[in-house]
Amino acid sequence: MFSKEKESRILLLSYTLPAFILMGLMVIYPFIFNILISFSNMSLVHFKDWKLIGVQNYVQVLSDPNFAYTLLKTVLWTVLNVVFHVGIGVSLALFLHKNLKGKSLFRTLLILPWAVPQYITALTWRGMFNAEYGWINLALSKWFGISVPWLSTEWGAFTACLIANIWLGFPFMMVIALGGLQSIPEELYEAAEIDGASWFHKLRHITIPLLKPVMVPAITLGIIWTFNNFNVVWLVSNGGEPSDKTHILVSWVYKSAFTYFRIGYASAFSMLIFGILLVFSWQFIQKTKATESVYG
Amino acid sequence: MRRSRGLSPFGKLFAYSYLLVFTLFAILPVVQVISISLRPGNQLLSKSLRIIPQDATLENYMRLFTKEPFLQWVKNSVVVSTAVTLVGTILSATAGYAFSRYKFKGKRLALFSILTTQMFPVTMLLLPLFILLIKIHAYDNYLGLIIAYTATALPFTIWQMKGFYDTIPYSLEEAAVLDGCSYFGAFWRIVLPLASPGLVITALFAFMTAWSEYLVAAVLIQDQNLFTLPLGLKMFQSNMEVSWGLYSAGAVLVSIPVVLLFFLLSRWLISGLTLGSVKG
Secondary structure, three states: OOOOOHHHHHHHHHHHHHHHHHHHHHHHHHHHHHHHHHOEOOOOOOOOOOOEOOOHHHHHHHHOHHHHHHHHHHHHHHHHHHHHHHHHHHHHHHHHOOOOOOHHHHHHHHHHHHHOOHHHHHHHHHHHOOOOOOHHHHHHHHHHOOOOOHHHOHHHHHHHHHHHHHHHHHHHHHHHHHHHHHOOOHHHHHHHHHOOOOHHHHHHHHHHHHHHHHHHHHHHHHHHHHHOOHHHHHHHOOOOOOOOOOOOHHHHHHHHHHOOOOHHHHHHHHHHHHHHHHHHHHHHHHHHOOOOOOOO | OOHHHOOOHHHHHHHHHHHHHHHHHHHHHHHHHHHHHOOOHHHOOOOOOOOOOOOOOOHHHHHHHHOOOHHHHHHHHHHHHHHHHHHHHHHHHHHHHHHHHOOOOOHHHHHHHHHHHHHOOHHHHHHHHHHHHHHOOOOOOHHHHHHHHHHHHHHHHHHHHHHHHHOOOOHHHHHHHHOOOOHHHHHHHHHHHHOHHHHHHHHHHHHHHHHOOOHHHHHHOOOHHHOOHHHHHHHHHHOHHHHHHHHHHHHHHHHHHHHHHHHHOHHHHHHHHHHHHHHO
């Protein structure tokens, strides 16, 4: 490839520098600053005269029983979401890949949740989960005679957030899976049919293995995005209602930082979230070799 | 058509029911918002399940334009989103190209650190930014917003563009350079036009990042005259009894352009996105 020429050196710099300066400004600087204040006592009281106090913030986060509880809840949130996203997305893609009349109409309508801005999704679902006037309870009481206190209980609100986020996330997986299916050569299925393979065999031995390299990077990203999905949890539960019970890690940090201004605490907390994700993704990438094709 | 993609009658029935159930799930909230946006003021808290409300009216839409600062928010959002789209597309078109075509020290590290940025919890960037802005009194300024959005969109769009360039054979540029074209010329005249589907998706992604972002804006913008659409709509939604209709009408109007763009581009989306992620 271009490697020795002077022209290409200059070009390389001018291709990459602007992007890196911008990301450096917005990512590396805050990152380093965040590390610094995570070891400090900065808060609303000590905003100007803050000083380094060592690992106290980290100790405080880790010794809070709420941390372990919220972490577990976040893991549950992530697993449930990604399982539903992938399950729904891939199964829909399998059907949309068949020769069905009207499939492009279905495909268009099914992508809709992805196209709608995320905050509108969240605010709209919050309206729909309203106990008295929301569509969901009106429909439930009309058809089944029940009414669920969605947003006023801990697990009701969790379920509401979960449903809203499943709605929002399955089209991404569906689109990725559709693309993957298109790249599987038809001949493989034909050959398998000549050998008398059943529907299940074809799924198990052709579709799934060949879909895997496409899905694994998408799933990795999906897990990271869901673990850190602030918008849906925050906007559906209106900042963690009822009484700060509906939080995943990232929404709780946000509340500590911007409602309670426990700045040192919140930045230590952010570092821990980042650490968890980094270790997880590294393991996941190693195990699944997700980036093998990517680093080419 | 190929036999293997046909279905038995029973399979067909099952496929259609399955697709139908999820399609209904997908359009339900959308139908709801449209329905509420058409309700007259005295029926906002109606308990009816009708899709087209009794006495349907465009009153909410009229009020949005005449009595509320909706147009101002639209203008603000358009300014911010256009800037982000332009800057984001240019920067990822060039940086993605460098990652695809050049070998240089620290390339793997750079690519991995781009991926790591996706793991930052949002507070990790927002908190230092917030402190910085307080210290230098740079509140209520679009420049901060534009830089923040572009930087958030870049990691994904650079990867996306790199994946796209990787699918374009290198021999095309070689031939062009042998014919006396400069390296930049080969990129500009040969590769870039071939990568236009990737560019379109990158632009769409950058635009959507800016058009739909709530959180950073909520921290950086306090002045109501500078509110972008998400901030404005959230304001309606927070007193839902009064403004549910206004919120819904606004939500419909805000979503229309992105949904249309999305559908227009959905063909490219499917090929571009998978090319980007698979062959990356």
